[in-house]
Amino acid sequence: MTQAEQERHFNDKIAREIKIEPNDWMPDEYRQTLVRQISQHAHSEIVGMLPEGNWITRAPNLRRKAVLLAKVQDEAGHGLYLYSAVETLGTDREQTIDDLHSGKAKYSSIFNYPALTWADIGAIGWLVDGAAIMNQVALCRTSYGPYARAMVKICKEESFHQRQGYESLIKLCNGTPQQKAMAQDAMNRFWWPALMMFGPSDADSTHSDQSIKWKIKRFTNDELRQSFVDATVPQAEILGLTIPDPNLKWNEERGHYDFSEINWDEFWQVVKGNGPCNKERLEARIKAKEDGLWVREAANAFAKKRALKKTA
Amino acid sequence: MSTSQWPLWEVFIRSKQGLNHKHVGSLRAPDATLALENARDVYTRRSEGISIWVVESAHIHATDIDEAASFFEPSDTKIYRHPTFYEVPDGVKHM
Ligand SMILES: [Fe+2]
Ligand SMILES: [Fe+2]
Numbered sequence: 001m002t003q004a005e006q007e008r009h010f011n012d013k014i015a016r017e018i019k020i021e022p023n024d025w026m027p028d029e030y031r032q033t034l035v036r037q038i039s040q041h042a043h044s045e046i047v048g049m050l051p052e053g054n055w056i057t058r059a060p061n062l063r064r065k066a067v068l069l070a071k072v073q074d075e076a077g078h079g080l081y082l083y084s085a086v087e088t089l090g091t092d093r094e095q096t097i098d099d100l101h102s103g104k105a106k107y108s109s110i111f112n113y114p115a116l117t118w119a120d121i122g123a124i125g126w127l128v129d130g131a132a133i134m135n136q137v138a139l140c141r142t143s144y145g146p147y148a149r150a151m152v153k154i155c156k157e158e159s160f161h162q163r164q165g166y167e168s169l170i171k172l173c174n175g176t177p178q179q180k181a182m183a184q185d186a187m188n189r190f191w192w193p194a195l196m197m198f199g200p201s202d203a204d205s206t207h208s209d210q211s212i213k214w215k216i217k218r219f220t221n222d223e224l225r226q227s228f229v230d231a232t233v234p235q236a237e238i239l240g241l242t243i244p245d246p247n248l249k250w251n252e253e254r255g256h257y258d259f260s261e262i263n264w265d266e267f268w269q270v271v272k273g274n275g276p277c278n279k280e281r282l283e284a285r286i287k288a289k290e291d292g293l294w295v296r297e298a299a300n301a302f303a304k305k306r307a308l309k310k311t312a
Numbered sequence: 313m314s315t316s317q318w319p320l321w322e323v324f325i326r327s328k329q330g331l332n333h334k335h336v337g338s339l340r341a342p343d344a345t346l347a348l349e350n351a352r353d354v355y356t357r358r359s360e361g362i363s364i365w366v367v368e369s370a371h372i373h374a375t376d377i378d379e380a381a382s383f384f385e386p387s388d389t390k391i392y393r394h395p396t397f398y399e400v401p402d403g404v405k406h407m
Contacts, residue, residue, distance in 0.1 A: 077353075150337070157358070
């Protein structure tokens with residue numbers, strides 16, 4: 001097949017909702033877009049373990065501790081499904097990880113905010129995982145097969161993440177005035193960063209158009225953000241928490257909630273590496289790789305020894 | 313030593329007795345024993361499996377995607393392999 005024929009065949013598959021699989025012909029730019037997006041997604045799962053992992057030893061009781069541990073372990077799994085999906089595109093797994101450590105690759109900005117109190121862990125489950133789910137449910141229909149399959153598995157696992165966070169906030173909101181205030185404080189700090197998780201507004205999103213055409217993305221950033229706001233406001237009402245936005249109100253005509261403009265300066269500052277925890281997060285990841293070196297070496301040595309025994 | 317020197321393994325899981333092992337993804341591990349343990353931790357955290365196969369990706373042979381049309385062509389043309397090819401009078405039952 002000529003290049004033009006292959007391109008036509010590819011576009012035809014996209015139009016007919018036929019998934020693209022690893023060995024299929026695909027435009028270079030489609031491949032690059034996927035590598036960037038999936039690796040960024042993988043890095044987010046991995047870096048996302050840090051703010052929560054910090055609280056495992058300080059969880060208020062054994063139940064919450066077991067739950068948090070299971071959630072963080074799931075996020076590690078999500079990272080691994082996604083690294084395996086990136087690898088199907090012909091990249092080197094270790095290079096992908098090193099690109100995070102060198103600052104070349106990005107991860108979700110939300111994880112550059114600190115988890116200061118126990119209520120933050122509830123808010124992260126409810127709002128951060130909630131926003132991630134909104135995004136990931138849409139990606140279950142993405143056009144690249146391995147990415148779509150990873151998303152289906154991830155979405156099945158995510159639903160408990162959001163529920164455990166919400167449940168934990170319900171407890172706080174029905175607790176002492178101090179506990180309720182702690183929940184409100186977490187809401188105040190996480191609401192806007194959660195909305196920023198959907199990325200720049202459609203007008204400023206560089207990759208959005210082509211990604212929608214290739215059906216890598218099925219909804220735009222602003223569409224997903226709006227769905228998230230619409231779904232979350234009633235949940236906040238049930239908790240009795242106030243959303244920190246004076247302009248938030250139901251718009252009968254649009255059938256959606258209106259909300260204030262996001263502070264895009266803050267968004268770009270954090271993306272560029274100047275958020276409260278960017279430096280700390282990257283250092284933690286690099287240290288984890290370096291400190292784990294002896295484990296990988298030992299595993300190699302042990303594998304060799306076992307192989308020798310087998311042949312002996 | 314880097315993990316990229318670890319071979320890539322494809323993971324297949326039998327979710328329950330009576331079903332085939334099904335491909336679920338891949339991972340990297342230094343040997344089969346660790347590949348199986350990693351596969352358990354990565355792919356079966358919610359009792360998704362009762363049996364796992366891991367196969368080094370390098371050992372998998374696959375049909376060539378570019379030759380798929382001609383490779384599978386012989387079966388596409390034999391419509392008489394399907395029951396719908398045959399006409400049976402209306403009154404005939406259980407067939
Ligand atoms: Fe996740
Ligand atoms: Fe999650």
